[in-house]
Amino acid sequence: MPNWYNLFVLPAKRKYNFVILTIHIQMENKKRLIVDMDGVMADVYQQFFKMDAEEFGRRKALEEVLGKIEKDAFKNERAYVFRKGFFREAPVMEGAVETVQLLNEKYELFIVSAAMEFPHSLPEKLEWLTEHFPFLSWQQLVFCGSKTVIKGDIMIDDHYKNLDHFTGRTILFTQPHNYGHDNKIHERVDDWKEIHRILL
Numbered sequence: 001m002p003n004w005y006n007l008f009v010l011p012a013k014r015k016y017n018f019v020i021l022t023i024h025i026q027m028e029n030k031k032r033l034i035v036d037m038d039g040v041m042a043d044v045y046q047q048f049f050k051m052d053a054e055e056f057g058r059r060k061a062l063e064e065v066l067g068k069i070e071k072d073a074f075k076n077e078r079a080y081v082f083r084k085g086f087f088r089e090a091p092v093m094e095g096a097v098e099t100v101q102l103l104n105e106k107y108e109l110f111i112v113s114a115a116m117e118f119p120h121s122l123p124e125k126l127e128w129l130t131e132h133f134p135f136l137s138w139q140q141l142v143f144c145g146s147k148t149v150i151k152g153d154i155m156i157d158d159h160y161k162n163l164d165h166f167t168g169r170t171i172l173f174t175q176p177h178n179y180g181h182d183n184k185i186h187e188r189v190d191d192w193k194e195i196h197r198i199l200l
């Protein structure tokens with residue numbers, strides 16, 4: 001090899017390989033974060049309150065539904081979740097967009113929703129995510145049946161049935177149905193500000 005090869009090309013190649021290796025290691029070290037949609041990203045309770053008020057002529061107070069599962073809190077909850085637009089028109093939880101955007105940089109992020117319970121919700125949920133979280137790629141969106149198959153390092157969810165099976169760190173997002181039910185196994189957060197504080 002000519003001398004200029006050893007002087008210029010080899011060091012450049014070594015530097016390039018080092019940069020590639022560093023990027024690769026950083027990617028591999030990212031923790032896998034699983035984030036739930038309903039009751040975490042999407043404020044489905046606003047839909048329950050609204051539809052219940054339209055039907056019965058009075059908007060319930062938050063205190064009336066605290067600690068009750070959804071079907072006990074709202075008489076026709078089942079009808080509402082099967083109604084067209086229930087998922088599509090759900091408001092975004094305050095602070096979710098900004099924090100998910102930051103989490104998306106730091107973690108290997110997946111949005112996981114047990115959407116198969118409501119098959120009609122699949123296109124609605126996809127449209128909702130595309131509108132409000134356009135920076136997420138389709139590879140990051142997982143619509144599934146049981147979440148017991150989901151593996152990762154951290155899971156944020158509002159239901160014990162999903163967190164109890166998860167083998168990593170578990171974060172319970174406060175929602176009226178889980179209010180006051182603490183099993184002390186999962187960390188509890190009340191809003192996205194708290195998620196920002198503990199994960200970023």
Ligand SMILES: [Mg+2]
Pocket residue numbers: 036037038039040157158159
């Ligand atoms: Mg949920």
